[in-house]
Amino acid sequence: MFTSVDDVSARLAETGYLASPAVATTVFLAARLGKPLLVEGPAGVGKTELAKAVAQVAGARLVRLQCYEGVDESRALYEWNHAKQLLRISAGRDETWDDTRTDIFSEEFLLPRPLLTAIRGDEPTVLLIDETDKADVEMEGLLLEVLSDFQITVPELGTVTATRRPFVVLTSNAGRELSEALRRRCLFLHIGFPEEELERRIVRLKVPGLSEALTESVVRVVGALRAMDLRKAPSVAETVDWARTLLALGADTLDETVVRDSLGVILKHQDDIHKAAAKLDLDAL
Amino acid sequence: MTDPAGRITGLVGALRAHGVRIGTGETVDAARAVEALGLADRDLLREGLAATLLHGAAQRAVFDPVFDLYFPRGVGGPDGGPTDRETLRDRLAEALAADDGASLARLAAQAVDGLGGYGSSPRSDGWSAYQTLERLRPQTLLARVRDDLRARAGDGAFADRLLDDEIRRRIEEFRRLVGAEARRRVAERRGRDEIARRGVRPTADRVDFLFAGRDQLAELRRTVQPLARKLATRLAARRRRAARGTVDLRRTLRSSLSTGGVPMRPVLRRRRPVRPELVLLCDVSGSVSGFSDFTMLLVQALHDQFSKVRVFAFVNRLDEVTGLLDHGRADPEGLGARIRDEATLTGWHGSSDYGMALGEFAERYGAAVGPRTTVFVLGDARTNRSDPNLPAVREITRRARRVYWLNPEPAGQWGTGDSVAPAYAELVEMHECRTARQLGGLVGRLLPV
Ligand SMILES: Nc1ncnc2c1ncn2[C@@H]1O[C@H](COP(=O)(O)OP(=O)(O)O)[C@@H](O)[C@H]1O
Ligand SMILES: [Mg+2]
Numbered sequence: 001m002f003t004s005v006d007d008v009s010a011r012l013a014e015t016g017y018l019a020s021p022a023v024a025t026t027v028f029l030a031a032r033l034g035k036p037l038l039v040e041g042p043a044g045v046g047k048t049e050l051a052k053a054v055a056q057v058a059g060a061r062l063v064r065l066q067c068y069e070g071v072d073e074s075r076a077l078y079e080w081n082h083a084k085q086l087l088r089i090s091a092g093r094d095e096t097w098d099d100t101r102t103d104i105f106s107e108e109f110l111l112p113r114p115l116l117t118a119i120r121g122d123e124p125t126v127l128l129i130d131e132t133d134k135a136d137v138e139m140e141g142l143l144l145e146v147l148s149d150f151q152i153t154v155p156e157l158g159t160v161t162a163t164r165r166p167f168v169v170l171t172s173n174a175g176r177e178l179s180e181a182l183r184r185r186c187l188f189l190h191i192g193f194p195e196e197e198l199e200r201r202i203v204r205l206k207v208p209g210l211s212e213a214l215t216e217s218v219v220r221v222v223g224a225l226r227a228m229d230l231r232k233a234p235s236v237a238e239t240v241d242w243a244r245t246l247l248a249l250g251a252d253t254l255d256e257t258v259v260r261d262s263l264g265v266i267l268k269h270q271d272d273i274h275k276a277a278a279k280l281d282l283d284a285l
Numbered sequence: 286m287t288d289p290a291g292r293i294t295g296l297v298g299a300l301r302a303h304g305v306r307i308g309t310g311e312t313v314d315a316a317r318a319v320e321a322l323g324l325a326d327r328d329l330l331r332e333g334l335a336a337t338l339l340h341g342a343a344q345r346a347v348f349d350p351v352f353d354l355y356f357p358r359g360v361g362g363p364d365g366g367p368t369d370r371e372t373l374r375d376r377l378a379e380a381l382a383a384d385d386g387a388s389l390a391r392l393a394a395q396a397v398d399g400l401g402g403y404g405s406s407p408r409s410d411g412w413s414a415y416q417t418l419e420r421l422r423p424q425t426l427l428a429r430v431r432d433d434l435r436a437r438a439g440d441g442a443f444a445d446r447l448l449d450d451e452i453r454r455r456i457e458e459f460r461r462l463v464g465a466e467a468r469r470r471v472a473e474r475r476g477r478d479e480i481a482r483r484g485v486r487p488t489a490d491r492v493d494f495l496f497a498g499r500d501q502l503a504e505l506r507r508t509v510q511p512l513a514r515k516l517a518t519r520l521a522a523r524r525r526r527a528a529r530g531t532v533d534l535r536r537t538l539r540s541s542l543s544t545g546g547v548p549m550r551p552v553l554r555r556r557r558p559v560r561p562e563l564v565l566l567c568d569v570s571g572s573v574s575g576f577s578d579f580t581m582l583l584v585q586a587l588h589d590q591f592s593k594v595r596v597f598a599f600v601n602r603l604d605e606v607t608g609l610l611d612h613g614r615a616d617p618e619g620l621g622a623r624i625r626d627e628a629t630l631t632g633w634h635g636s637s638d639y640g641m642a643l644g645e646f647a648e649r650y651g652a653a654v655g656p657r658t659t660v661f662v663l664g665d666a667r668t669n670r671s672d673p674n675l676p677a678v679r680e681i682t683r684r685a686r687r688v689y690w691l692n693p694e695p696a697g698q699w700g701t702g703d704s705v706a707p708a709y710a711e712l713v714e715m716h717e718c719r720t721a722r723q724l725g726g727l728v729g730r731l732l733p734v
């Protein structure tokens with residue numbers, strides 16, 4: 001898939017994803033060793049975006065399983081289309097039951113869900129299992145099975161084995177600690193907040209109209225906010241939002257008023273805004 | 286670089302000694318990673334090994350210094366002759382102003398080489414990061430670097446008010462580089478296996494509460510939420526297991542009458558649906574406050590696992606602090622100070638008196654403890670030679686469902702000096718609880734579900 005770590009960086013950059021050395025190295029290894037990649041880190045640091053970018057550069061289709069509390073096999077693996085099966089049963093009145101049964105448990109009545117979809121088919125595939133920590137523990141058992149053999153058994157149809165293993169990315173915000181067993185299946189990548197230099201590059205790329213001086217100031221202030229131990233530290237997504245806001249406001253330098261008026265774009269909690277204002281020596285809000 | 290396989294084995298051994306669980310599968314992956322990445326670029330190698338060997342972000346703090354020992358930046362001292370202190374300080378000021386990482390690393394090597402050496406006989410000599418930093422005093426460059434940068438930028442820019450903190454972070458980074466360099470030099474002398482085990486600071490969760498410094502306690506506070514989430518998962522699993530119930534023999538036999546006395550279907554006991562109650566009694570006197578503050582925060586973070594949590598703090602008098610803890614969520618670092626300010630914890634002297642405090646609890650708050658309550662006492666049981674008041678403890682155990690005592694001292698020290706731990710341990714189950722890791726294990730096991 002990739003010839004070198006530099007190749008990963010260069011091709012991801014073409015899609016608009018700027019990879020740190022850690023990200024590029026780990027993606028390269030995941031492809032080379034054929035192991036799933038577990039990406040952990042706070043919200044808004046580009047975990048989901050990374051999987052999409054990898055799919056794009058690999059010319060692969062992206063299959064996404066979005067996890068949430070209560071996601072189950074019928075949402076993750078497959079489900080039978082009951083309504084259609086019922087229609088079929090009532091339509092074929094003069095057949096034997098055996099015929100009907102064989103028919104309604106055939107491909108035509110199967111609703112494949114992301115895990116099955118990703119395993120079937122021959123085209124290159126990136127399987128994104130997003131926000132794995134939101135799913136219940138039971139789901140992990142299922143993922144572990146699928147990621148071990150890359151095969152899924154549908155009792156009525158038989159076993160489907162991947163002819164071409166998908167490139168698997170699992171993301172987690174560490175809302176729940178994932179099991180040791182699942183972690184052991186994967187290469188581990190922690191994406192934290194980027195280094196200043198990388199974050200400046202991201203801002204330049206996403207908000208090209210912003211002046212260089214302002215770009216630099218934005219990144220510095222965000223860095224200072226992250227060091228403050230807030231309830232929710234601003235992420236890359238907020239940096240980019242803030243840069244866009246400043247551009248829209250037509251600000252040409254960062255001054256006290258501009259910062260005070262736009263702090264709400266970067267910080268989501270009222271306590272955080274007050275704490276930051278105090279530490280940045282802003283007049284009371 | 287010679288023998289990469291040997292280095293990987295050494296690295297893995299040292300990481301395991303620090304409590305990182307690494308199986309053979311991961312070791313094989315690590316070797317394949319080295320093969321795929323080559324040895325030329327240390328940064329890629331570092332990331333590749335971290336990706337294959339680690340399972341969580343917290344392990345990185347111990348991985349990086351260990352990696353630096355097994356895949357060092359180089360061998361021996363820096364090129365060029367020794368550099369004197371003033372020249373080093375001038376160059377350091379420049380590098381800090383420019384935020385030039387490569388220069389900082391080079392200067393760290395020169396500083397350790399020039400200022401950090403001690404001893405002369407081959408067995409007792411070495412390099413000390415502490416001595417290097419004491420002599421170089423990089424923190425005193427702050428004003429100079431700031432003025433330099435201000436003069437260059439022209440003043441008035443908003444972001445300049447961040448300058449001091451930014452420079453402090455760069456100085457902190459330089460201190461870290463000096464530490465790494467001194468370890469590297471010492472490892473060349475004494476063997477990297479030994480230095481990787483003894484010279485690398487353990488992760489915060491393995492540091493003794495009683496010896497943890499301010500920054501380690503701060504690091505620990507940041508682990509409260511993740512640890513609480515992990516424990517919540519574990520408690521939920523235990524609760525599910527318990528809900529499946531145990532076989533009720535009597536009812537199984539009774540229902541088997543309809544099947545001719547053959548017990549066909551086991552009848553499971555139903556579980557109480559109510560969540561348990563928790564009471565915490567915490568010694569918050571200076572010696573053990575790091576331990577009790579952390580435990581209180583952890584319990585606060587777990588409060589929705591219980592129908593009721595009440596927390597009491599004491600030194601020689603005891604007061605309820607449940608409310609303070611509740612409001613403490615926004616400001617965990619201030620918790621200890623707030624408790625000591627706002628609660629009445631001392632009478633006419635300032636040292637711990639377990640007997641008085643436990644007696645006061647039994648007398649004033651006895652009603653807080655009932656048959657659904659599990660009580661945790663936190664403290665070292667050093668009661669400054671006053672009466673341990675065992676009857677009060679008996680009274681509490683009589684009322685409670687369970688009573689546990691978590692003691693932050695090594696079990697070997699219980700009963701030495703003014704410790705009355707053995708006497709209390711006869712009445713309640715006492716556990717040694719020296720580190721956050723131990724605490725996590727105990728809490729996951731002992732908390733009622
Ligand atoms: N390294 C990066 N390169 C380009 N854009 C990034 C990068 N990191 C984050 N972003 C931006 O941040 C936003 C949030 O990313 P996302 O993948 O949704 O975060 P996460 O899944 O980690 O919560 C995206 O819109 C993306 O544009
Ligand atoms: Mg996401």
